Amino acid sequence: MxxxxxxxxxxxxxxxxxxxxxxxxxxxxxxxxxxxxxxxxxxxxxxxxxxxxxxxxxxxxxxxxxxxxxxxxxxxxxxxxxxxxxxxxxxxxxxxxxxxxxxxxxxxxxxxxxxxxxxxxxxxxxxxxxxxxxxxxxRQLARAFSADAAAQEVLYILGxxxxxxxxxxxxxxxxxxxxxxxxxxxxxxxxxxxxxxxxxxxxxxxVAHPSALRTRAVRTLVIALVGGGLPIGALTISAARFAALTGAPSLNGWALAINAGGALTGALLIARFPLRTPPERALRGLLLLLALLYLPTAAFGLPTVVWLAGAFVAGLALPPLLTQVFAITATAAPAAALTEANGWIISAFSVGIGAGTAVAGALTGAAGTAGAVAAVVGASALALLGAGLATPGRLAA
The missing domain is CATH 1.20.1250.20 (MFS general substrate transporter like domains)
Known part of the structure; x- marks a missing residue:
């Protein structure tokens, strides 16, 4: 196909x-x-x-x-x-x-x-x-992937x-x-x-084709997206900790909504201004950017407006990243295993988010604010490691 x-x-x-x-x-x-x-x-x-x-x-x-x-x-x-x-x-x-x-x-x-x-x-x-x-x-296919990423953000805002x-x-x-x-x-x-x-x-x-995981590009994307999901999952706990520190529990929900708004903005931007860099080369930089943009959410001493602005900015990199992931999967995965390949990509991202939330919750419960800081920094560090593995050679069709 x-x-x-x-x-x-x-x-x-x-x-x-x-x-x-x-x-x-x-x-x-x-x-x-x-x-x-x-x-x-x-x-x-x-x-x-x-x-x-x-x-x-x-x-x-x-x-x-x-x-x-x-x-x-x-x-x-x-x-x-x-x-x-x-x-x-x-x-x-x-x-x-x-x-x-x-x-x-x-x-x-x-x-x-x-x-x-x-x-x-x-x-x-x-x-x-x-x-x-x-x-x-x-360009037409790239815009479809961008619209897909934007719709995903809308889904998790409306759901x-x-x-x-x-x-x-x-x-x-x-x-x-x-x-x-x-x-x-x-x-x-x-x-x-x-x-x-x-x-x-x-x-x-x-029927004859082996699993999509036999393809190196798919395996690389799975590892990279587990790492990319970690900071996003950790935000659920860091937002709750920041809300508790400020004495305004409702800030937890607002922080997550603002982060989703940033992601929706990123999706609209990438749809309007698609990257000219090949996806195999762009993905590494975008994953690196995502990891760095989540680091300010570990600064719990920031004023509320500044911290929430950081949560918004942190969301910007996700849709451009996902757009490149979709494009790479469409070309690198075997055509006879394309649905399975996309399934592994989705599951890997979900695993990263779930693991980020679970580990951040455990660390915050054990060490309070220091644990939340360690969770955000650690999640970003692992996302950086995933970016290091996502070389253009590993992602090539």
Missing amino acids: TASADALPRRQAGRLATTLLASSLLGRLPQAMSALALVRIVVDGGGGYAFAGALTAGYVIASTVGIPVLGRLIDGTGRPRAVLLVAAALSSVAFVEVALLATAAPPAALVCGVVAGFASPPLEPTLRSLWPRIMAPG PLLAVLAVAALGARGGVLVMAAAGLVGTALFCVHRLLRPRPAEAGER
Whole structure:
């Protein structure tokens, strides 16, 4: 599969991209709503925070494992529509069971949460594997990747807000049911287009191809993105620590929202002014920049306005970085394993964010502000190490 083989005329490609992107965002809402909705259904039902955390963690970890597995299944069968729809149905049913069992049978609800996570339809990697078939190579494809990165930031800004509104209007159980419905409806709309039909001519090639992780460029991106996710995950804890030090707990949420706003700004900028440097060369510098921009968030003595401005600036580098990652994956990963490759990329980034949050939380709990400082500095240092590994030679197709 080549980028030029299936690229559509500009206007048709633009309409199709908008449709696929919008439906994929609807289908991915459960991922953005889950943290708040799953905690609320447990706590509002009288459960403890320990179980709420276990339920959320089970869903997230299972999703991280399931995305590349289902992506490989799509590549192996050549039937993305069937895999996506079955996964969405299974995940939605599991969410309904979580809504019914969270207070009545917590162990069963935990199992259902894991099933819902593992069966999360891999819409994001599937969409990324479609871009080279829709868009002409070069500037048009780069803008598609930029729009994809911007949409991801919008999703994680709107997701928690929609979760709050759903819980307020329908109760905690209703919030989880809204997640189930959004995932199923969004996936169904995404699968309507003919691009999701089976491609039997490629089925044999897909089945025979080894895992995308056998490709050096994919392995390098996975390592680099685990490192890149660490400072982003650490911000969740450093923002909470800064809010506690200033005596304004609400600053925690504002800091994360402002950081997401910075990322959205970075996505709009990279879409308007795409880099002329080849992605294999640009990625290393952008990962280095991301690591350095998060360092000021360890300066807890800064005035509030300055610290929040630092959180905004820290978000700017992420979408340009992801845009280069998408572009490299599209050219360096085997065409028969492209969905799986994108799945590993997404999971690696999620692992980095989760690990950054977990380690920062442990260090801050053990050593207070000094631990939070160490967590941010350490996360940035590991991101720099990832940048050192991401050489153009390792990322070449």
